[in-house]
Amino acid sequence: MPMRIERDLHMAIGDGETSYTRNSKIQEKAMVQIKPVLGEAIREVYTSLLPRTIVVADLGCSSGPNTLGFVSEAIGIIAHHCKELGLPHDHPQIQFLLNDLPGNDFNNLFMLVEQFNKSRAKSQNDEARLPHYICGLPGSYYTRLFPCQSVHLFHSLFCLQWRSQAPEGIMATRKTCLDKGDIYITKTMSPSIVKLFQQQFQKDFSLFLKLRYKELVFDGQMILTFIGRKHEDVYSGESNHLYGLLAQSLQSMVDKGLLKKERLESFYLPMYSPSVGEVVAIVEQSGLFNMNVKLFELDWDPYDDSESDVVQNSTKSGVNVAKCL
Ligand SMILES: C[S@@+](CC[C@H](N)C(=O)[O-])C[C@H]1O[C@@H](n2cnc3c(N)ncnc32)[C@H](O)[C@@H]1O
Numbered sequence: 001m002p003m004r005i006e007r008d009l010h011m012a013i014g015d016g017e018t019s020y021t022r023n024s025k026i027q028e029k030a031m032v033q034i035k036p037v038l039g040e041a042i043r044e045v046y047t048s049l050l051p052r053t054i055v056v057a058d059l060g061c062s063s064g065p066n067t068l069g070f071v072s073e074a075i076g077i078i079a080h081h082c083k084e085l086g087l088p089h090d091h092p093q094i095q096f097l098l099n100d101l102p103g104n105d106f107n108n109l110f111m112l113v114e115q116f117n118k119s120r121a122k123s124q125n126d127e128a129r130l131p132h133y134i135c136g137l138p139g140s141y142y143t144r145l146f147p148c149q150s151v152h153l154f155h156s157l158f159c160l161q162w163r164s165q166a167p168e169g170i171m172a173t174r175k176t177c178l179d180k181g182d183i184y185i186t187k188t189m190s191p192s193i194v195k196l197f198q199q200q201f202q203k204d205f206s207l208f209l210k211l212r213y214k215e216l217v218f219d220g221q222m223i224l225t226f227i228g229r230k231h232e233d234v235y236s237g238e239s240n241h242l243y244g245l246l247a248q249s250l251q252s253m254v255d256k257g258l259l260k261k262e263r264l265e266s267f268y269l270p271m272y273s274p275s276v277g278e279v280v281a282i283v284e285q286s287g288l289f290n291m292n293v294k295l296f297e298l299d300w301d302p303y304d305d306s307e308s309d310v311v312q313n314s315t316k317s318g319v320n321v322a323k324c325l
Contacts, residue, residue, distance in 0.1 A: 005165055005270055006140050010103035011062050021108065023323045024064040025302035027158045031069055033296050034225050038070075038155070041221040042077045045152050046092070047085070048219050053093045054078065055151050059141045060159025061098040063105035068116045070155060071096050071134065079130050094132040099145060102138040109136060140164065142207055146215040153221055154212055160226035161239075164204045166268040167196035174265075181251050184243035184269045187235050194234055201272040205282050213288040222289070227273045230295065238300065239273040246325060300324065 011020035046054065056074055061067035075094060082091050098109065113134050139145050141156070142164040173192055185194055212222060229237030250267075253259040276293055283291045299305075301317040302324060311317045 005162070006101055006103075008103065009101055009162070009270075010105065011064075013063065013105040014108060018323065019064075019108075020062055020105075021064040021112075024062070024066055026298060026300070026324050027064075027066045028069065029298055029302055030157060030225055030296075031066060031073075033298075034157075034223060035073065037223055037292075037294065038073060039077050041153060041223055042074060043081050045219065045221050046078060046081055049152065049217065051092055051152060053095055054153070055095045055097065056153045056155065057097040057099060057137075057146065057151050059099050059145075059154060059156040060162070061100050061104075061109065061136075063100075063109040063112070065112065066157065067098055067109070068112055070157070071116070071132070074153075074155075075130050075132055091130050094130065096132060096134045097137050097146070097151075098134060099137040099139060099141060101140060104138065106136045106138065141211070142204060144211055144214070148214055149217045151212075151215050151220060152217055153223070154216065155223050157225045158227065160205070160208070160224055161228075161271050161273050163200050163270040163272055164207075165200070166270045167193075167200040168203075170196050170268055171266065181247055181254075181264060183247045183250065183264075183267055184271065185234060185240050186244050186247075187240070189235075197272050198234065198278070201274055201278070202282060205274075205279070206286055209283065209286045209288055213286075228279065228295070229273050229275050230297070232275045232277050234275075237273055239271070242300065242321070242325060243269055243271075 012018055012023070013020075015021045058067050058070055074096075078092065078094060098113075100106070100109075117134075137145060141159075170193060173190075173196060182189055182193075185197055216222065227239060229239065231237065250259060250264050254261050254264050276295055280291070280293060283289055301311070301320040303320050304311070304317060306312070
């Protein structure tokens with residue numbers, strides 16, 4: 001049966017050793033990088049609109065601690081900003097809408113929300129008393145999710161590299177190619193297949209912008225953080241390298257008879273890591289948003305905090321990166 005993202009895609013469920021919950025440190029590190037941008041965006045939205053209820057949507061929230069880290073950060077920023085504005089007792093209410101695909105482990109997420117609410121209820125902190133309401137929203141962000149002009153701030157962390165489907169028409173094009181074990185762009189991949197990956201990104205991202213434009217209030221903001229590549233050359237980039245390693249692992253499973261060859265040959269990762277130039281071109285073409293772009297790099301081993309590119313313990317780092325993948 002062909003893969004359907006909306007039905008089949010989800011991060012590893014539960015809170016066991018290989019779960020997403022226990023293996024989302026790299027996303028947590030990305031969150032640290034965007035904190036100043038988040039602070040600025042929330043302050044700007046709040047100051048210009050002064051809403052009684054501020055509506056914040058996290059798109060692709062998954063079922064790990066990061067989404068609650070984001071919720072907590074947003075509450076803290078709003079509480080602090082109200083104090084700065086001299087409105088310590090006139091807080092807005094905050095509505096958080098946590099969105100992901102229907103296959104997401106919402107049960108695990110709701111348990112984390114429960115723990116989060118309990119710990120805030122016990123806290124003596126002023127900001128913990130800020131009235132906030134959290135709910136889950138299953139559905140693809142490549143469809144309409146919210147009423148017109150109803151959301152003040154969209155946030156999405158480590159999600160928009162996911163496509164709505166494997167590149168359209170890819171299986172027909174693959175039939176004409178020699179190398180059938182690729183699952184993502186590789187150095188030897190035919191340009192016609194690479195182009196299909198690029199076109200799928202253009203189609204998905206333009207649609208995403210159109211949909212969010214309708215849902216965002218006038219003067220609202222979006223903070224979108226996703227995996228891209230540093231250079232324009234589509235054959236470069238760490239995603240190519242990492243998914244190439246994943247393809248090799250799958251191929252070795254085929255060689256050992258653990259996976260059917262036809263299954264590997266009928267699979268492509270529904271992902272694409274664009275360059276800054278590609279992102280800018282689509283946003284400009286849409287004519288819907290003004291934009292600031294910030295590029296930052298993270299080590300693929302989230303437990304490697306050194307500044308250098310030298311790997312101290314390659315076995316340990318290999319395990320960390322594999323778990324993250
Ligand atoms: C790597 S996780 C990031 C989760 C979370 N934001 C974090 O930082 O820990 C990517 C999430 O995007 C979700 N996702 C992918 N495509 C989606 C779509 N079309 N609509 C909604 N969520 C999607 C996946 O299900 C997954 O939970």
